[in-house]
Amino acid sequence: MIDLSNITRTYRMGEVDITVLSGVSMSVQKGELIAIMGPSGSGKSTLMNILGCLDRPTSGVYRFEDREISALTDDELASIRNVKIGFVFQTFNLLPRFSALKNVEVPLIYSNVPASQRRQRAIPLLKQVGLEERMHHKPTELSGGQQQRVAIARALVNHPPLLLADEPTGNLDSRSGVEILNIITDLNKQGVTVIIVTHDQNVAARCKRVIEVKDGQIINDTVRA
């Protein structure tokens, strides 16, 4: 499904080039549940951004479902993010002015789904994450765990094959964190490929495959039996 080969990403900071990723190669099969671990500054966020088509590698080849990503235009990348990838962020990143339901509908706006159908598609997902009673509440009226569930419902509304979660439990208390992790692992069991970026050992323990990143390189890639 995903094939990274020799990915490098450098940023230019004034006069110097800073290499954040160097020679990263990995592949992901459909249905995997992967944790990407590493200390801050290791490059795991950059790796995540590249996997999520928010960023392009400086060199190397990234193939997503057999499409060469670096050759695509901004609009084509936007369309892949819209349809193929669901994002869950540490800080939830909900739109503050909109209700939970409206937030879940946002990706559908950009895939030209008519307003009436958007509602019909968003409501079952909010039910699935257990928030049907609070769907008209705004993010500020929801707890952290509830906001993250809205974010998961939003990530799934276009039924993407890949779910990318960046520290999804980082801002949550342990109980909500476990609930969110349960939801994510359940989704994986239903066939969604999931990649979680985390530095929480407890989160990594629930993933079959753990990739460790340090200084812009993969130093360990283990699959538990």
Added chain:
Amino acid sequence: MNFLETFRVAFEAILSNKVRSGLTMLGVIIGVMAVILLVSIGQGAQVYITKELTGMGTNLLVIQPGKTSTRGGFHPPSAGTVRKLTYDDSLALRRHAWLLTDAVPLVFGTGKIKYQNMGRDMMVIGTTPEFQRVRNLFIDTGNYITQGDVDSKAKIIILGTTVKEELFGTENPLGKVVTLSDARYRVVGVMRKKGTSLGMDIDDLVYVPVTSGQELFDTDSLFEIIASTPRAEDVDRAIVQIKDILMRRHAHKEDFSIQTQGAMLETMNGILGVLTAVLGGIAGISLLVGGIGIMNIMLVSVRERTREIGIRKALGARNKDIMAQFMIEAMTLSGVGGIIGILVGVGLALIIPVFVTVLPTSVSAWSIIMAFTFSAAVGVFFGVYPARKAALQDPIQALRYE
């Protein structure tokens, strides 16, 4: 992303910040209002002038001594080498110019009018019976000047209503004798009340037969001859005919000028058109300032919503979706401001003449359309830069923005 959806998103953004949106719109509202109001005042003046000029009578030609090279405009009758226009010239026109319905001679000057111990200087018009007809000024009581009065240089006088009231009050003036510059004149009539026209009090005049007037002012020339044609289409041919007849009498020299009412209207409208354009232009500057206000607020708005832009991009918004969202927001601000500005401007343009009678206004469709188009254009022009700035945000940077 369809248009309606973009519009809804933009509208929600505007409503979520009511005070700021309102103040931003105020700039456009004032600009559009000013354009409409000032253009209405300029056009009101134009309509007023047109009405007043045509109110003098239609299809008029004014023949004055002296030649000017330009058509239309006002110029004093020149003295000296120029041959005068005489009463006989007007008679010749009346006799030979068959295209004309009237050719009315006119002398014009001031005289001291006195009745008992009241009196003052007064505008005096010396003319013939047809003057009533060409200028739409009619007698109210008594008689007007007759041809017999003109032929016999009769010492009779007709008073405007203002003069009558001043000298006689409620007393019946008919048959009374007044002195006009040391000559005695008998009052035979009082004019119908007409009011002011182009700043001149038409009722503050007295009329005498043209021949008596010439004697009064000690001249044998005329101030002008007012001629009229039955139809507007005849004006050009009538000019040729007048020239032909008068030049034969003036040793084949064109030492007079003929002004048409149309030319006068054209000149006045030309001046007022420039005035209106200048007023509209000044108001347009305030609309431009309003547009800069929109750009300013949109830039703030883009910065404030950097994170929202990042989220939307991560969820699949293309650059043009973001661009459209902010463009429509800017255009809605200017568009709604424009509509409110039109309502306020038209409202004021209709209300002002009720309270300030000297300020006639005329609201025209084109000024409304122009003001609205301009305000919408301002929205587009000043919305593009902030919207582009929003659209070209790097999603990763935008997501990290606090």
